[in-house]
Amino acid sequence: MIPNNENILDAVRLVNYPTPFFFTSRPVLKHNYKMFSQLFDGSEVYYAVKANSDSGILEYLAELGCGFEAASSYEIDQLLKLGVNPDKIIYGTSVKPIDHIKYAFSNGINRFAADSKEEIEKIAVSAPGSKVFIRATVDDTGSVFTFSERFGAPTETVKDLVLKVKNSGLKTYGISFHVGSQATNENRWANAISMIRPVIEDLASEGVTLEMIDIGGGFPVVYYNHQNVPHLPEIVSHVRNSLHMLPYIPKIVMEPGRGIVASSTVLVASVISRTVRGGKVWLCLDAGIYNALYEAMIHQGLTQYNVHPFSDQEDSDRMHATLAGPTGDSLDIIARDIEIPSYIDVGDKLIFENAGAYTVTMSCAFNGFPKPELYIS
Incomplete structure (x- = not known):
């Protein structure tokens, strides 16, 4: 659960803008970003731009040092025009138009997701030498909005895709997954790591190590009909237990969207x-x-x-x-x-x-x- 902040209710009652209007609190944004950035030692947070692409929100998160997960050249263009360093942007969607890949690469972005050999081949041609991470399909049962039908490679194919990355002149970066938006089961992230553990073990036995595991987003917030959702410390505890079962612990990357901005x-x-x-x-x-x-x-x-x-x-x-x-x-x-x-x-x-x-x-x-x-x- 992402903590609620009653101060925003007090603050919005002091303004008198014409309705309807949205009111965003910088202190709450800062609190939420800092909360995620401190969950794991050495972790990196990339805000999912699709959750809310308001320029004021993006500018402030950039000031705080937040990274960004983009899903199109349009989002990338917006970030670059706001002065975001390309090193702070990952192209996290696993299906991308070729011209979007080329645009990202030509502007210094060199980390891309893929979930098929065809996508890897597109990246190899349009963004040679880039870092590629493979998105795996995991169990997203119980999430309000699920992704497994459309995105991700079956876990039994992930190893071969990682090796294809290596053999295509690209750099093996890691494995990502997404447990679905507004996940309601505190074990979903840990279970996902357990699902990809055999892949990491097999790759390690062949001398291939991964720089990172991207555990995505899906971190829930409280809504009227979702009062009892998992708390972040519970989620993190389960994730840590799963990480200790791996042959080594890669860097943890997160892509919270709803968790930061809602x-x-x-x-x-x-x-x-x-x-x-x-x-x-x-x-x-x-x-x-x-x-x-x-x-x-x-x-x-x-x-x-x-x-x-x-x-x-x-x-x-x-x-x-x-x-x-x-x-x-x-x-x-x-x-x-x-x-x-x-x-x-x-x-x-x-x-x-x-x-x-x-x-x-x-x-x-x-x-x-x-x-x-x-x-x-």
Whole structure:
């Protein structure tokens, strides 16, 4: 679990920006980055840009010394224009257009992921001499958003892929995996290391050592319907136990996205309508799944945000309400049966906690409703 920070709720109540808007706390970003950077001795943290690519957030993380995991030449271009050193960028997606590989390599980026011999061959031609790490498929059962169907090589093929890297004029860098976004099982990362242990042992017996193991992201945060998620110390303890079973311990690389940015940011939205439908209260807001909270739809209700009144008015009376967005789409429903103060009405504002991940980057202006501005303080 990524700790919540109540200070951001106090801070956002002091501002008066037009709604809807995102509000990001630099102190929380710093806390989260430092927390990850200190989990393992000598480890490296590469923030997953896809989680939130706001330039202010990226600039501040760069100031803190954070690295970045990019998934396209577009993200790489944004990072370079912000002054990020190419040595602080890894190209972590295992499927890449050739021109994106060439762009990255021509700009000094030389660490690439692959999960197939075809991808290795593309990198060998377009980025000769680069470091390549093989992404392995691991068990992501129990994660809200899974990746194993689309990304990663079966573990029984990883050894041959590593050897192909070596024999293709490339440098063997390591093995990566991803246990899925918002993982809810504290053993998932340790189990993944156990799955790739035979590969590391076989390679070591042939004189091939790996510089790093990239344990990806997936570190969970607290949402309305995910209150009891694993704590980072529990996850790390299991990972350390698995690492000690290896013939040697490579450097640990992490790619937290949600884990760094989610709790750093809240969304503030205003109620534009209050009605009763079928005996239930419906509140329509000026932010919805399209312009702000797209994960609420794509995860089919598995991501529900903790909601707080913007006002500090005390009210012991509570009600259950459905929260909907402003568009003309019947799918524009943020959450059902959310408990909030009964006084909430048109003009009142609500705060959505832990709204920093996969919100800004996935928003669009459907029906013309603008994307919320993001303010960082």
